[in-house]
Amino acid sequence: xxxxxxxxxxxxxxxxxxxxxxxxxxxxxxxxxxxxxxxxxxxxxxxxxxxxxxxxxxxxxxxxxxxxxxxxxxxxxxxxxxxxxxxxxxxxxxxxxxxxxxxxxxxxxxxxxxxxxxxxxxxxxxxxxxxxxxxxxxxxxxxxxxxxxxxxxxxxxxxxxxxxxxxxxxxxxxxxxxxxxxxxxxxxxxxxxxxxxxxxxxxxxxxxxxxxxxxxxxxxxxxxxxxxxxxxxxxxxxxxxxxxxxxxxxxxxxxxxxxxxxxxxxxxxxxxxxxxxxxxxxxxxxxxxxxxxxxxxxxxxxxxxxxxxxxxxxxxxxxxxxxxxxxxxxxxxxxxxxxxxxxxxxxxxxxxxxxxxxxxxxxxxxxxxxxxxxxxxxxxxxxxxxxxxx
Numbered sequence: 001x002x003x004x005x006x007x008x009x010x011x012x013x014x015x016x017x018x019x020x021x022x023x024x025x026x027x028x029x030x031x032x033x034x035x036x037x038x039x040x041x042x043x044x045x046x047x048x049x050x051x052x053x054x055x056x057x058x059x060x061x062x063x064x065x066x067x068x069x070x071x072x073x074x075x076x077x078x079x080x081x082x083x084x085x086x087x088x089x090x091x092x093x094x095x096x097x098x099x100x101x102x103x104x105x106x107x108x109x110x111x112x113x114x115x116x117x118x119x120x121x122x123x124x125x126x127x128x129x130x131x132x133x134x135x136x137x138x139x140x141x142x143x144x145x146x147x148x149x150x151x152x153x154x155x156x157x158x159x160x161x162x163x164x165x166x167x168x169x170x171x172x173x174x175x176x177x178x179x180x181x182x183x184x185x186x187x188x189x190x191x192x193x194x195x196x197x198x199x200x201x202x203x204x205x206x207x208x209x210x211x212x213x214x215x216x217x218x219x220x221x222x223x224x225x226x227x228x229x230x231x232x233x234x235x236x237x238x239x240x241x242x243x244x245x246x247x248x249x250x251x252x253x254x255x256x257x258x259x260x261x262x263x264x265x266x267x268x269x270x271x272x273x274x275x276x277x278x279x280x281x282x283x284x285x286x287x288x289x290x291x292x293x294x295x296x297x298x299x300x301x302x303x304x305x306x307x308x309x310x311x312x313x314x315x316x317x318x319x320x321x322x323x324x325x326x327x328x329x330x331x332x333x334x335x336x337x338x339x340x341x342x343x344x345x346x347x348x349x350x351x352x353x354x355x356x357x358x359x360x361x362x363x364x365x366x367x368x369x370x371x372x373x374x375x376x377x378x379x380x381x382x383x384x385x386x387x388x389x390x
Contacts (some may be wrong), residue, residue, distance in 0.1 A: 002239035006144070006246040008164065008253055015166055016027045017144060019235050019241045023171040024057050024132065028065030028171065031103060031130055034167045039128070041102040042067035043093055045116035049075045050108040050134050053177050058107050058314075070096040078284035081111045081150050083159065089119040102249040103128040103166070109135035109182070110142035110289060115162070117148030119161030131165045132342060136186025136289045140193065140241035141268075143168050145249040149333075153184070155345035156276045162254055170242075172235050184326030185290025188271075191321050192293055196267045199242045199363040206321050208237040258352055260367045267365040269356040271296030277342035278331060286329050294322050295331050299385030304358040305376045307368075314362050331386040336379055358387060 003022035018030065031042065042062045046055060051073055063068045072092040075087050093104065106116035106125060113131055120129035133143040149160020173185070177296065187209055194202030243269070252265040259266065275292035287295075301318045304310035322328075346354050354370035 003236055004239055004242040005248055006164075007159055008351075010253060011181070013164060015164065015168070016366060017168040017170065017246070018238075019139075019170040019172065019242070021171065021173045022232055023169050023234070024054055024174070025061055026060035027058055027105070027130075027132060028063065029169060030169055030247065031062065031067070031105070032065040034130075035103055035128055036103070039101050039103055040068055040106055041071050041094045041096060041098050042069050043102070044069060044071040044105045044107055045089060045112060046071065046073055046107040047112055047117070048073050050078060050112070054107060054134065054174060057359070058076065058105070062105070076111065078111055078151070078156075078273050078279065078289060081154070084149055085115055086122075086150050088320055089115060089216060090123055093119060093123045098123065098127060100124055100127060103130055104262050105130045105132060106143075107132045107134065108138070109133065110138045113138055113143050114148050114157070115150060117146075117163050117165070118150060118160055119314050121148055121161040122165055128166045129163060131168040132353060133170060134150060135174055135178060135182050136238075137182070137189045139170045139175075140186065141174075141189050143246065144242050144245045145168070145265075155280060158345075163244075164253075166175070167243075169380070170238060173235070174239065181288055181291065183286035184294070184328070187325040188290040188294035188297065188328075190237075191325065192271050192297055193241050193244055193268070193319070195297065195318060195359060196262075196357065196363055196365040197271045197363060199214055199361075201244055202239055202321070202362050204237055206324070209232055209321070209324055214306055219295060230322065266355065267357055268309065270301055270359075270365060273343055273346050273354060273356060274299040274339070274382070276346060277339045280342045280345070281334060281338055287331075291328050294325060294328050295386055298358065300358055300379055302381035302385045303373060303377060306381055307358070307373065309366065310361065312358045313362075314359070315329055317362060318359075319389065328389065330388060332383075332387070332388060336382050339377065339382060 004017040006015050059069050108112040112317035131143040132137045146162045146164035149157045150161050152158045175359045187326045188346045190205045194205040255265040275296035278292040300313045358366050358368050360366050
């Protein structure tokens, strides 16, 4: 079982990310080991689809570890990551009788993790929080690093808190029940991290994507028969992504705006300026987050090439990798003017100017002020990046 330690030197804090098949059955034991004997209640936050698959298993495991367990199921989808849902979650924690020594457990994807983490961060001014991510995107990205929050009508993740989990439990078996679109979204996010992390991580991700570890041509039921070798490779790739993000977070936990170096936490926003605009413009209904990120990678890659930073061959490698993730919903019917307008609410802006994460090469990012990018370059890059890959 791969174990990735996360160290936060500035706050003298550390926790572990544990990765492997069947780990949800050990959830209660692992949480008890971290929190100790005085913690008595566990509030489980999930959604109906995930809970149908894994709720009984998670609750049984927590109860076996002597936790009094309650659960609340939030409505599914990015549009429900809202202040209204947060208020309902906080009411649930109150009704569950949680005290300072108790724990919130997030069982689900990034939406569940973001909202549950923010509820834990704000209830009683902060209580323990455990992530049990069930989507590929959440396993490699959103469950690691302590970013929590909700959306506002003005934009995505505009309200939130940095609240590090006490533990992350990644059960790779949960990926077997994911629909293709969720897998596509996760692989796009993995390519994002590889593209800004290192050529080695990018190539490892690309190999795993093409190896059959998760075969897009198989139904969810057929994936049950996939080999132990593929499962081991997948776990190793997930662990590599967690190690990369943990290293970035350890060096820049709160994403300091003064940092512009290639190991600033802000490089993890590669592709997100366009992605968040696409999601906002379509009311969070057309795209999974990772699907929008897939287009965002291509737009940022086009800008990088058009300003003379990225070689054409590198851009083609990025395009081919995104193509292998699976089909993306159409985006070329959206208004370029409206997309650019939607970008103005981006939370990464400084003094009202968007900060773009671009590529010098695969594995090396650069933070560039939006006022250095010609408007014609931006428009042409959007048109090229949002075309169907075919």
